[in-house]
Amino acid sequence: MVTLSSLKLSSPPTTTTASPLEFCTCTALQPALKRAGLEGKEGLPRGQFIELAGPWGGGKTHFLLSFLSENPRFRVAWVQGDRERVLDPGAFFTRESGIKDPQQFLDRLWVIEPPTAQLWSCLHPLLRSQALDVIVFQADASGAAYAQETELRRLQILARQSRSLLFWLKEKPTRVGAWPIGIQLWVQDGEASILKWGSQRSPEFSMEVAR
Amino acid sequence: MSRRRVACIWVEPSMSLLAVRDAEPLFFALAESLGRFSPVIALRGREAIFLEIGKSHHLFPEASFPLRVQALGRRLGLPVLRVAVADTAPLALVAARYEIRCRFPEWSDLGLETFSDLLAPFDSQPDPELARKIIAWRASFEDLGVRSLGEFAELPKKTLASRMGAWGLELMGRIWGDREPAWPRFEPPEKLVERMDFSDLEIAAEGVWEEKLKLTESDRRKNEGDALGPAVFVIKALMDRALLRLRGRAQRASRVALRLRVEGWEHVSDRDLERTWEWSLAFPQSTSAGLLPVIRERVARELERRPLGAPIREIEFEVLEMTPGSQVQRNWITDHDEERAEHWQAVLGRLSAQLGKDEQGQERIFQWKLADRYRPERQSERTTHRSRSVVQEESAILTRRPLELRPRRPALLLRQPLRLELAAGGSAALRVVGADWVSEHGQRFKITHWEGPERMSSEWWEPEPLRRAYYEAWTQQGQRLWVFWGRGEAQAAGLFLHGYFD
Numbered sequence: 001m002v003t004l005s006s007l008k009l010s011s012p013p014t015t016t017t018a019s020p021l022e023f024c025t026c027t028a029l030q031p032a033l034k035r036a037g038l039e040g041k042e043g044l045p046r047g048q049f050i051e052l053a054g055p056w057g058g059g060k061t062h063f064l065l066s067f068l069s070e071n072p073r074f075r076v077a078w079v080q081g082d083r084e085r086v087l088d089p090g091a092f093f094t095r096e097s098g099i100k101d102p103q104q105f106l107d108r109l110w111v112i113e114p115p116t117a118q119l120w121s122c123l124h125p126l127l128r129s130q131a132l133d134v135i136v137f138q139a140d141a142s143g144a145a146y147a148q149e150t151e152l153r154r155l156q157i158l159a160r161q162s163r164s165l166l167f168w169l170k171e172k173p174t175r176v177g178a179w180p181i182g183i184q185l186w187v188q189d190g191e192a193s194i195l196k197w198g199s200q201r202s203p204e205f206s207m208e209v210a211r
Numbered sequence: 212m213s214r215r216r217v218a219c220i221w222v223e224p225s226m227s228l229l230a231v232r233d234a235e236p237l238f239f240a241l242a243e244s245l246g247r248f249s250p251v252i253a254l255r256g257r258e259a260i261f262l263e264i265g266k267s268h269h270l271f272p273e274a275s276f277p278l279r280v281q282a283l284g285r286r287l288g289l290p291v292l293r294v295a296v297a298d299t300a301p302l303a304l305v306a307a308r309y310e311i312r313c314r315f316p317e318w319s320d321l322g323l324e325t326f327s328d329l330l331a332p333f334d335s336q337p338d339p340e341l342a343r344k345i346i347a348w349r350a351s352f353e354d355l356g357v358r359s360l361g362e363f364a365e366l367p368k369k370t371l372a373s374r375m376g377a378w379g380l381e382l383m384g385r386i387w388g389d390r391e392p393a394w395p396r397f398e399p400p401e402k403l404v405e406r407m408d409f410s411d412l413e414i415a416a417e418g419v420w421e422e423k424l425k426l427t428e429s430d431r432r433k434n435e436g437d438a439l440g441p442a443v444f445v446i447k448a449l450m451d452r453a454l455l456r457l458r459g460r461a462q463r464a465s466r467v468a469l470r471l472r473v474e475g476w477e478h479v480s481d482r483d484l485e486r487t488w489e490w491s492l493a494f495p496q497s498t499s500a501g502l503l504p505v506i507r508e509r510v511a512r513e514l515e516r517r518p519l520g521a522p523i524r525e526i527e528f529e530v531l532e533m534t535p536g537s538q539v540q541r542n543w544i545t546d547h548d549e550e551r552a553e554h555w556q557a558v559l560g561r562l563s564a565q566l567g568k569d570e571q572g573q574e575r576i577f578q579w580k581l582a583d584r585y586r587p588e589r590q591s592e593r594t595t596h597r598s599r600s601v602v603q604e605e606s607a608i609l610t611r612r613p614l615e616l617r618p619r620r621p622a623l624l625l626r627q628p629l630r631l632e633l634a635a636g637g638s639a640a641l642r643v644v645g646a647d648w649v650s651e652h653g654q655r656f657k658i659t660h661w662e663g664p665e666r667m668s669s670e671w672w673e674p675e676p677l678r679r680a681y682y683e684a685w686t687q688q689g690q691r692l693w694v695f696w697g698r699g700e701a702q703a704a705g706l707f708l709h710g711y712f713d
Contacts, residue, residue: 055690056711058690059691059712061622061623062622062713083626085624085625087622088587088623088624090620091621093581093617093620095617096619097622106578106579106581110559110576110578111576111578112575113569113575114575115566118566129555131555132555189689
């Protein structure tokens with residue numbers, strides 16, 4: 001498990017979000033924020049491109065579901081670029097998911113399964129529409145391999161302009177060319193930790209990737 | 212009162228002679244041109260076309276209808292068309308497909324494979340559940356010595372309900388022409404055409420374009436060196452008119468075509484008399500500001516390569532496909548939620564048109580609806596944005612069950628359960644802690660804790676009911692897996708990974 005005890009931020013981190021920052025409540029992130037010395041943050045800032053990495057079965061989706069249940073008015077698009085794994089709506093209808101009104105949650109959740117050729121490009125109209133609060137992009141290893149730095153930069157700009165939260169769910173964190181990604185989180189054993197927040201990067205990040 | 216008469220045109224033999232790319236447009240062209248006989252048309256995949264011609268007996272005699280259709284088919288390049296007329300669509304289909312007359316002694320020799328045609332005449336690929344049922348019925352009737360439709364039709368009606376349920380009575384009704392399913396009506400896609408004809412103008416004369424189009428000096432300067440010449444202004448005017456019409460109907464253009472027809476001078480070959488370009492737009496457009504540069508760039512480039520041999524006689528701008536656009540007049544003062552929802556629906560419509568359908572012909576954008584099924588992979592169904600209002604009315608029993616009473620379910624399911632095998636050298640039975648399991652894809656899981664089982668089976672009426680014992684398994688890598696002991700789809704029993712508590 002990664003701890004960021006060694007990461008002491010002397011000054012507030014510089015982020016690429018639109019000003020003024022608007023934070024969305026995320027209780028599941030509070031322990032990680034505390035560990036990283038970011039107590040002032042109330043949650044996740046809008047208009048961010050957030051990478052959520054961790055092993056499958058580590059708790060990424062659960063982290064997202066708990067975040068969405070805390071923000072019940074959010075309109076969500078779930079882009080399934082994963083050819084093997086699919087989201088199971090049956091999981092929303094359990095007490096463990098933390099979702100109080102699952103039916104209402106299903107009504108505001110749209111699932112998109114784009115063809116491989118349009119895996120990344122379909123995110124553009126979704127972000128440009130400004131009709132969504134959260135877009136979750138789930139890609140398997142082959143889909144993630146197509147991610148170019150310029151593509152990520154485009155998405156970052158679009159997310160900032162539309163003030164939407166763009167989550168990228170994947171197994172391994174991006175290390176090289178990840179600068180457009182505003183926040184990088186690692187979720188394992190159901191616990192989230194911060195790998196990168198704005199321009200601040202965990203010194204243990206490289207170790208984590210190697211692991 | 213006119214009698215109900217249904218004609219079926221079995222197109223499949225002609226389709227099989229054509230390449231896939233050519234077959235589909237021809238099929239729709241035939242369906243559209245059959246509108247001259249009757250406006251009530253339905254399609255069965257790319258195989259057959261149905262027409263209700265009972266009300267058209269004043270237009271043409273029924274006996275001449277097959278000849279008229281075959282003549283039309285020959286003109287379109289579809290030489291083999293089988294036409295049959297009957298009282299209902301299922302009977303007309305059977306008659307056209309098997310080339311018989313749809314009177315009793317004629318169809319009595321047909322086999323039981325016609326069940327699917329009679330029960331689902333408008334589906335070239337019937338619902339998989341119905342298809343499975345038909346296979347089971349055929350096997351059981353053949354065991355009883357009932358091998359033809361004639362023998363089946365003589366069975367007493369009262370025994371059918373117990374053998375086949377409601378379908379039995381429905382099937383009998385369809386054989387005797389008493390019943391017919393609802394028609395999925397075919398409506399040809401709308402096209403919007405704007406055309407400008409210059410045949411009455413002296414095009415070649417310098418200054419006519421400018422005069423006609425009221426071009427300013429700056430327009431002329433912009434136009435300098437463009438292969439399209441002043442025609443670009445005509446194209447823009449046509450485009451503006453077409454797109455304005457669409458905006459009035461809250462639609463946008465997603466596929467457009469431009470056609471230039473030139474004067475038939477001697478040196479111009481037939482091929483060059485008409486030049487057509489077509490664009491499938493990734494993002495549907497509602498104004499010429501976005502569309503004109505795309506069109507201008509491609510047409511100008513191609514005209515530089517192969518110039519027009521004569522002056523333009525006619526310019527035509529055609530919108531071939533439209534998708535829903537945003538509301539015409541927005542209410543900026545109140546009701547922002549409604550406006551936002553409408554905007555979102557427009558985005559979905561455009562994106563849906565862009566992404567197309569998947570390999571199974573399903574929409575790529577959908578919402579989930581829970582279904583009352585036991586098998587985990589069938590507990591959710593897709594609903595598209597078009598049927599959203601219907602979804603809101605429905606509510607599966609499962610969703611009404613209190614959350615406390617519902618068992619834990621993983622957030623991510625695998626489309627196909629993955630077989631897990633014990634790693635080489637490992638020796639452990641199920642639920643032994645510390646055993647190494649390897650998936651078909653080579654992923655290794657060292658299980659540190661097991662929880663379960665939760666026993667689950669599929670519905671008793673499924674042809675091959677499944678029995679599975681589900682476990683939650685924690686791995687050394689911090690993963691929580693959902694595995695089951697039992698049979699996967701058409702696989703031998705074993706341990707399978709079915710999901711992740713992600």
